[in-house]
Amino acid sequence: QKEVEQNSGPLSVPEGAIASLNCTYSDRGSQSFFWYRQYSGKSPELIMFIYSNGDKEDGRFTAQLNKASQYVSLLIRDSQPSDSATYLCAVDFGNEKLTFGTGTRLTIIP
Amino acid sequence: EAEVAQSPRYKITEKSQAVAFWCDPISGHATLYWYRQILGQGPELLVQFQDESVVDDSQLPKDRFSAERLKGVDSTLKIQPAELGDSAMYLCASRQGQYNSPLHFGNGTRLTVT
Numbered sequence: 001q002k003e004v005e006q007n008s009g010p011l012s013v014p015e016g017a018i019a020s021l022n023c024t025y026s027d028r029g030s031q032s033f034f035w036y037r038q039y040s041g042k043s044p045e046l047i048m049f050i051y052s053n054g055d056k057e058d059g060r061f062t063a064q065l066n067k068a069s070q071y072v073s074l075l076i077r078d079s080q081p082s083d084s085a086t087y088l089c090a091v092d093f094g095n096e097k098l099t100f101g102t103g104t105r106l107t108i109i110p
Numbered sequence: 111e112a113e114v115a116q117s118p119r120y121k122i123t124e125k126s127q128a129v130a131f132w133c134d135p136i137s138g139h140a141t142l143y144w145y146r147q148i149l150g151q152g153p154e155l156l157v158q159f160q161d162e163s164v165v166d167d168s169q170l171p172k173d174r175f176s177a178e179r180l181k182g183v184d185s186t187l188k189i190q191p192a193e194l195g196d197s198a199m200y201l202c203a204s205r206q207g208q209y210n211s212p213l214h215f216g217n218g219t220r221l222t223v224t
Contacts, residue, residue: 004152032210043201043215044153051210088152090213096205097143097166098213100152 002027002093006101015110019076023089023101026070033065033072034090034098044088048074079108112136114216116202122222128190131219134183135204141165143213144177144187145201153201159185192223 003026013019021035032051036044050056050063050072062075072091076083086105090098115134123129135142140161145153156175158166162182170177174193179185189196199220203213 006152008150034212041220043199043218045215046212049212095166096141097155097158100145100154102150102152 002091002095002099004089004091004099004101006087006089006104008102009105010107011104012107012109013079015079015081015108017079019079019083019106019108021074021076021087021089021104021106022071023073024071025089025091025093027091027093028067028070029094030067030070030091031094032092033063034092035061035063035072035074036088036090036100038086038088038103040086047087076106081108081110084108114202114204114214116216116219118219119217120220120222122224123192125194125223126191128188129192129221130189131187131200131202131221133185133187133202133216135185135202136206136214139204139206139214140182141205142179142185143203143205144185145203147199147201147218149198156187189221192221194223197221197223 005024034049035047038044048063056063060077064073086103088103089101142159144156147153157177159179177187199218201218202216
């Protein structure tokens with residue numbers, strides 16, 4: 001069974017601080033990893049994707065991948081109230097479909 | 111930027127009635143997915159198409175759900191009869207390539223079964 005695990009939260013972070021979101025997955029042979037943001041009542045929107053071990057930065061967002069430990073994380077620097085949302089981790093286990101975690105609800109406190 | 115089109119945005123139906131959702135993927139995207147998302151949970155795959163062929167429908171409740179993509183472009187997901195437990199967001203997504211490309215989601219259809 002291929003699984004993606006996330007802490008459902010809620011995770012509360014003060015405005016301007018760094019928010020750290022974590023995700024673990026079950027299959028060491030997984031190919032690619034995605035972070036989506038979902039506002040309440042809306043559909044998921046892509047934030048970042050990562051394939052190789054290490055860090056990938058895009059503006060205030062950094063994705064970190066450690067395939068040996070089977071985890072992927074998302075860091076949000078200088079957190080803003082508009083970052084308050086549910087963050088979904090998704091993994092392609094090499095079967096050309098994405099398996100999603102349950103999501104972590106993030107609240108940025110002004 | 112090209113988008114995945116879905117309709118309707120909202121649907122309220124009574125249990126035992128039939129309901130249908132429509133999706134038009136981004137032009138050129140051969141792979142199309144239907145996901146269901148229950149409130150508080152992550153999206154779960156119902157069916158995956160490659161062009162007009164079903165690649166994976168192992169999680170589709172086939173006694174009441176059906177999906178088609180006859181010409182390999184737009185797709186329809188149908189539920190008949192609807193049950194109370196079908197209340198959820200139904201998300202359509204398309205993908206240009208394979209494992210190294212992201213899914214692009216439509217706005218979704220929020221279904222409420224009463």
